Amino acid sequence: MLESGVSPPPENTLKNVLVVNYSQTGQLADITAQLIGPLRAAGHQVHLETLVPATPFPWPWPIVDFVDIFPECVQLDAPPLKPLGVAPNAQFDLVILTYQVWYLSPALPMTAFLKSPAGQHLIRNKPVITLVACRNMWLSAQRTMQQLIAEAGGQLRDHLAFTDQGHALATFITTPRWVLTGKRDSFLGLPPAGVAPQEIRAAKRFGRALADALDNDAERTAAPLLSGLRACTVDPRLAISEQAGLRAFRFWSKFIRCFGKRGQWQRRPILLLFAVYLLAMVLTIVPLSLLLQWLFSPLLKPRLDRLRAELELPSGSQEFNMKNYES
Ligand SMILES: Cc1cc2nc3c(=O)[nH]c(=O)nc-3n(C[C@H](O)[C@H](O)[C@H](O)COP(=O)(O)O)c2cc1C
Numbered sequence: 001m002l003e004s005g006v007s008p009p010p011e012n013t014l015k016n017v018l019v020v021n022y023s024q025t026g027q028l029a030d031i032t033a034q035l036i037g038p039l040r041a042a043g044h045q046v047h048l049e050t051l052v053p054a055t056p057f058p059w060p061w062p063i064v065d066f067v068d069i070f071p072e073c074v075q076l077d078a079p080p081l082k083p084l085g086v087a088p089n090a091q092f093d094l095v096i097l098t099y100q101v102w103y104l105s106p107a108l109p110m111t112a113f114l115k116s117p118a119g120q121h122l123i124r125n126k127p128v129i130t131l132v133a134c135r136n137m138w139l140s141a142q143r144t145m146q147q148l149i150a151e152a153g154g155q156l157r158d159h160l161a162f163t164d165q166g167h168a169l170a171t172f173i174t175t176p177r178w179v180l181t182g183k184r185d186s187f188l189g190l191p192p193a194g195v196a197p198q199e200i201r202a203a204k205r206f207g208r209a210l211a212d213a214l215d216n217d218a219e220r221t222a223a224p225l226l227s228g229l230r231a232c233t234v235d236p237r238l239a240i241s242e243q244a245g246l247r248a249f250r251f252w253s254k255f256i257r258c259f260g261k262r263g264q265w266q267r268r269p270i271l272l273l274f275a276v277y278l279l280a281m282v283l284t285i286v287p288l289s290l291l292l293q294w295l296f297s298p299l300l301k302p303r304l305d306r307l308r309a310e311l312e313l314p315s316g317s318q319e320f321n322m323k324n325y326e327s
Contacts, residue, residue, distance in 0.1 A: 015044045015093040015214045018086065018122060022051040022099070022109040024059040025184075027194055028133045031162055031203045032098045035131065038207035044214055047092070051109040052082040060182035067271045072262055073103040074246075074253035076144070078112035088118040094219045095126045095154065101134035101141040104246050106148075114148040123154035127219045129210075129226070130156065133195055135175040136163040139239050139311055140246045158224045158315040160206055161232035165196035168238065168290070172282050205229055205325040224314040228321030234311040236304040237293045241286055252277070 019036055023029040029050075036046045058065055072078070099110035106114070113119040128149050132138045138161055149156050164171045170190040178184045178193035186192050206226055213225040252274050260266035293300060 013215055013217065015219070016091065017044055017046045017094045017096065017214070018090070018092040019046055019048045019096045020051065020098065020110070020113055020119075021048060022107065024057065024100075025178075025194075027200075028098055028100055028131075030200050031131065031133055031195065032096075034200060034203035035096070035207045035210070038204060038211045039214070042211035042215065044211065047086055047090075049084055049086050051084075051113055053109055053112070054080045054082055057108070061179050063180060064268070064271075066180060067275050068262055068267075069108070070103050070249075070271075070274065071253035071256045073105045073108060073111075074249045075257065076105065076111050076115070076148075078108040078115060081109060081112045081116065084118050086122070088121040090122070092122070092126060094129065094214065095123050096129045096131060097123075097145070097149075098131040098133075099141075099145070101132060101138050104137060104140040104242060104249055106141050106145055110145075111148070114145070114152060120152035123149060123152050126154050127157045127225075128154040129158040129160070131160040131162075133162040134164070135171045136168055136235075137238060137242050137245075138163070139234065139242050155222075156314065157219070157222075158226045159232055160203075160226065160315065162195045162199060162203070164194055165199070166191040166193070168235075169287065172286070202326070204327065205322065206231070208325045209321065224316075226315050228318050229315070229325060230317055230319050230322065231315030232312055233317040234308050236307040236311065237290060239307055239311055240293065241289050244285075244289070245281070248281070 017036075017039060019032060021029060021032050023032075032048070036048065039046050057069075061069075097110065097114075100107045102108060105111070114123075130142065130145050130149075132142065134141070142159060142161075146156055164175055166174050171193070174187060174190050174193040177187060184193045206229060209226055209229055213219065218225050256267055256270050256274060259270050297304070
């Protein structure tokens with residue numbers, strides 16, 4: 001590992017890595033930079049491909065646009081991207097897909113990439129690592145990512161998850177405030193929105209471990225490359241809420257699209273109804289379901305433990321390798 005003073009690997013073990021990125025505030029770009037810094041320092045070639053939607057998405061989001069994008073996110077109906085900077089037939093040893101979650105689904109630029117012939121070509125038969133940064137509900141989106149990657153012929157090796165620093169209930173206020181106003185600071189005594197700065201800096205451990213794994217050709221095996229580094233930690237109680245939420249989202253998104261396309265005024269009244277429903281869910285059903293799960297947690301524990309272990313695959317939440325790669 002170069003950073004610890006060890007000499008760089010011989011030229012023929014240096015690898016080509018494609019990193020696909022899109023970030024509105026730069027948060028995901030910052031995490032990605034922590035990951036790729038050690039790869040470049042170790043001499044590996046990293047191509048950073050930043051996705052550019054043909055029509056940019058707004059930041060902060062006007063409330064109407066924020067609600068209007070919901071059906072297309074859930075139905076994976078992504079508007080096109082500008083052509084990629086990388087040739088579709090370029091060869092890479094590893095592909096890293098970094099994305100955020102929009103309405104329990106991958107953000108539309110990543111969906112567009114994974115559904116495009118160029119994107120599918122780039123990940124066919126390649127080992128793939130996914131990295132998500134979002135409020136805290138990424139399980140359904142990751143399931144969709146797994147499907148899209150498998151459909152394109154890629155092989156998922158690792159998954160890294162970064163979530164907002166506040167408690168789940170606090171982020172129901174701080175994340176929408178951030179997305180709708182651009183304000184990220186502490187509010188009503190709640191922690192600032194977004195991933196904690198120390199978590200972002202600590203993402204470097206994954207870059208260091210990955211540089212070592214690539215030096216050892218570990219990407220050619222079927223095993224995860226980043227276990228033992230607390231890659232993703234799942235709260236199985238949120239998984240149950242997400243399952244219920246996604247079922248409702250699938251119904252609403254199809255229903256709203258019966259009234260018109262994105263941007264058409266005909267679907268505004270039904271969007272308003274959906275917004276009221278969403279708010280009511282967040283204020284009533286979500287806290288109630290968390291309370292019920294907490295009350296029944298001794299009974300549910302074995303089931304929740306099984307669910308947690310399954311959902312944390314492939315990289316897991318164990319920490320046995322942390323001391324080798326932490327700063
Ligand atoms: C339209 C939209 C919908 C979102 N939906 C979710 C969601 O369902 N779950 C979640 O955890 N975060 C959600 N977020 C938060 C994002 O995942 C992300 O944390 C935030 O947009 C900042 O990402 P960026 O600056 O890297 O683009 C949503 C954000 C937007 C703009």
